[in-house]
Amino acid sequence: MSTFRSIVFASVISGFIVGLIVTVVQQFGTVPLILKAEVFEKAAETHQHDAQATAQPAAAGHDHAAHDHGDHDHGAGDHDHGTGAWEPRDGFERNAYTAAANVLTAIGFALLLAGFFAVRSGATGARVSWHEGLMWGLAGFAVFTLAPGLGLPPELPGVPAAPLLSRQIWWLAAVLATAGGLALIAFRRSVPAAIAGVILLTLPHLIGAPELANIETNVPSSLTHQFVTAVTVTSLVFWTLLGGLTSAVFARFDQRA
Amino acid sequence: MSQSQLANAQVTLPVAAGQVGRLSQALMAMVLGVFVIGMVGFSHIDVVHNAAHDVRHSNAFPCH
Numbered sequence: 659m660s661t662f663r664s665i666v667f668a669s670v671i672s673g674f675i676v677g678l679i680v681t682v683v684q685q686f687g688t689v690p691l692i693l694k695a696e697v698f699e700k701a702a703e704t705h706q707h708d709a710q711a712t713a714q715p716a717a718a719g720h721d722h723a724a725h726d727h728g729d730h731d732h733g734a735g736d737h738d739h740g741t742g743a744w745e746p747r748d749g750f751e752r753n754a755y756t757a758a759a760n761v762l763t764a765i766g767f768a769l770l771l772a773g774f775f776a777v778r779s780g781a782t783g784a785r786v787s788w789h790e791g792l793m794w795g796l797a798g799f800a801v802f803t804l805a806p807g808l809g810l811p812p813e814l815p816g817v818p819a820a821p822l823l824s825r826q827i828w829w830l831a832a833v834l835a836t837a838g839g840l841a842l843i844a845f846r847r848s849v850p851a852a853i854a855g856v857i858l859l860t861l862p863h864l865i866g867a868p869e870l871a872n873i874e875t876n877v878p879s880s881l882t883h884q885f886v887t888a889v890t891v892t893s894l895v896f897w898t899l900l901g902g903l904t905s906a907v908f909a910r911f912d913q914r915a
Numbered sequence: 916m917s918q919s920q921l922a923n924a925q926v927t928l929p930v931a932a933g934q935v936g937r938l939s940q941a942l943m944a945m946v947l948g949v950f951v952i953g954m955v956g957f958s959h960i961d962v963v964h965n966a967a968h969d970v971r972h973s974n975a976f977p978c979h
Binding site for chain 2: 769
């Protein structure tokens with residue numbers, strides 16, 4: 659079997675399993691908190707619409723979608739649900755899409771992991787053990803959750819944040835710098851490389867994530883705190899499972915090559 | 916390159932040649948992975964955002 663096929667098969671199998679497990683974990687951890695926050699978010703939206711409607715009583719053909727777009731990404735009331743685009747219905751449909759998105763995300767990250775496993779086992783000649791895979795999973799947790807989460811903590815719906823694109827760019831920069839820094843420390847065992855690695859790890863945080871000057875939200879901070887914990891722990895489960903499982907499944911497919 | 920040279924190259928560089936094939940295939944798979952993650956987690960298309968909404972929040976991907 660070609661390396662590419664081994665990677666894809668291993669990633670689809672382990673991504674499917676881990677995606678479904680994480681969907682179940684989220685139903686107890688993050689999803690109830692998201693639903694609670696949406697109650698506050700919707701209340702704020704209604705309030706905002708009422709306020710704007712009374713402030714501009716003469717505005718003919720009052721267009722809700724228009725002022726939703728107006729301050730997009732800036733205020734509490736700019737949730738995309740207000741723009742009228744399709745969205746899954748609450749309940750089974752919404753959870754089915756969440757499960758599908760979880761599976762796809764897990765497959766995507768498994769493709770990255772298995773790609774590294776293939777390069778690694780090709781270079782060393784030994785297959786990547788489940789334990790080494792788990793270590794790679796922990797690295798993934800540090801790179802994709804811990805590092806970006808320091809600057810951009812997991813956010814609930816209804817909590818205003820800096821413009822989306824700027825946060826996505828910072829997120830990506832933090833991920834790349836953290837991955838590069840860890841790689842320098844782990845694979846180039848020299849003092850200059852270690853120093854460069856630590857600098858890379860700290861650089862995105864010295865620059866700082868984009869944030870709003872003042873945040874007004876009626877989502878309680880206790881809810882936000884619970885959410886940060888839930889996301890971080892769920893992500894730890896996700897990455898350790900994905901690292902261990904992907905390496906084990908990939909090793910099986912790769913052996914039959 | 917003649918047949919004998921080609922055979923010679925394959926005999927003398929089997930590990931390196933295999934490595935390059937493995938590396939490029941691994942890179943292809945990783946690009947595919949980045950594409951999938953980018954679509955689910957970062958696409959600005961409203962419909963994609965709404966479908967993956969809870970996952971984006973749960974993964975702490977920047978959302979809204």
